[in-house]
Amino acid sequence: xxxxxxxxxxxxxxxxxxxxxxxxxxxxxxxxxxxxxxxxxxxxxxxxxxxxxxxxxxxxxxxxxxxxxxxxxxxxxxxxxxxxxxxxxxxxxxxxxxxxxxxxxxxxxxxxxxxxxxxxxxxxxxxxxxxxxxxxxxxxxxxxxxxxxxxxxxxxxxxxxxxxxxxxxxxxxxxxxxxxxxxxxxxxxxxxxxxxxxxxxxxxxxxxxxxxxxxxxxxxxxxxxxxxxxxxxxxxxxxxxxxxxxxxxxxxxxxxxxxxxxxxxxxxxxxxxxxxxxxxxxxxxxxxx
Ligand SMILES: NC(=O)c1ccc[n+]([C@@H]2O[C@H](COP(=O)([O-])OP(=O)(O)OC[C@H]3O[C@@H](n4cnc5c(N)ncnc54)[C@H](O)[C@@H]3O)[C@@H](O)[C@H]2O)c1
Numbered sequence: 001x002x003x004x005x006x007x008x009x010x011x012x013x014x015x016x017x018x019x020x021x022x023x024x025x026x027x028x029x030x031x032x033x034x035x036x037x038x039x040x041x042x043x044x045x046x047x048x049x050x051x052x053x054x055x056x057x058x059x060x061x062x063x064x065x066x067x068x069x070x071x072x073x074x075x076x077x078x079x080x081x082x083x084x085x086x087x088x089x090x091x092x093x094x095x096x097x098x099x100x101x102x103x104x105x106x107x108x109x110x111x112x113x114x115x116x117x118x119x120x121x122x123x124x125x126x127x128x129x130x131x132x133x134x135x136x137x138x139x140x141x142x143x144x145x146x147x148x149x150x151x152x153x154x155x156x157x158x159x160x161x162x163x164x165x166x167x168x169x170x171x172x173x174x175x176x177x178x179x180x181x182x183x184x185x186x187x188x189x190x191x192x193x194x195x196x197x198x199x200x201x202x203x204x205x206x207x208x209x210x211x212x213x214x215x216x217x218x219x220x221x222x223x224x225x226x227x228x229x230x231x232x233x234x235x236x237x238x239x240x241x242x243x244x245x246x247x248x249x250x251x252x253x254x255x256x257x258x259x260x261x262x263x264x265x266x267x268x269x270x271x272x273x274x275x276x277x278x279x280x281x282x283x284x285x286x287x288x289x
Pocket of ligand 1: 014015016017018020021022023041042045065066067068093094095096097121148149150193194195196197198199200201202203
């Protein structure tokens with residue numbers, strides 16, 4: 001059920017590849033809340049994924065763009081401003097890719113051409129989107145821009161690889177640009193640090209199934225789903241959050257504040273050999289609970 005939180009608002013949603021994509025869920029929720037938007041993705045993602053169907057469903061267009069190319073991003077803004085015959089109110093940057101992760105290159109054996117691509121696609125593209133938006137004066141006052149991040153920007157997680165560096169840069173760009181855009185145009189910029197989510201990009205991380213189970217056990221509220229992330233995006237695009245800017249906002253069921261949980265400890269102990277289990281003082285405590 002919608003609450004008309006985005007009634008009359010217009011936007012651009014980058015990164016809806018298929019039904020599992022976080023951006024896809026955001027598009028659906030924004031529509032429910034009364035927003036109109038254009039979609040954008042790479043030409044190959046448009047061919048291989050289902051974003052054209054999503055566009056048809058919401059009577060809009062998918063504008064092809066490789067987000068590393070400024071000319072492509074300019075086309076997205078031109079097409080969008082033309083479609084709405086005016087400025088927009090929100091942007092979702094839901095873009096990430098690491099060729100090193102894809103090719104299973106460990107962090108101490110990175111391919112540097114790939115590393116540059118990771119940074120360009122997953123972090124610099126956010127700056128390019130913001131700089132282009134500002135150049136075109138495309139966003140209304142009190143507009144809102146969100147990029148999706150991950151806790152690997154702050155903490156080291158096994159196999160997240162060079163995407164951790166990209167996310168750290170992404171969050172920093174939100175702060176640095178947030179200062180300028182806030183001061184000059186009253187536009188807010190935030191990143192949402194989302195739980196692991198079973199999407200095409202998420203599932204590409206080695207050991208993703210185990211990570212998903214671990215974070216579920218560690219988070220008092222459980223992992224946040226893509227649909228819940230979409231709900232959160234709606235609130236941040238709405239007028240109810242106008243003074244939130246330059247923040248990295250954890251949307252992770254509490255994971256980021258945890259050190260060890262009962263459920264995770266139980267599983268960890270189960271995985272120890274039986275004779276070790278008996279000797280383990282934590283196990284005895286757990287049995288007593
Ligand atoms: N899935 C997770 O576990 C998780 C957790 C935290 C944050 N995130 C972030 O959420 C965002 C969306 O990812 P997702 O999980 O929905 O997966 P997804 O695979 O559905 O989306 C990633 C999108 O990035 C697009 N993309 C890749 N290269 C591009 C380029 N050069 N130009 C433009 N677009 C390009 C892809 O086409 C795809 O649509 C990413 O930034 C990701 O890092 C994901």
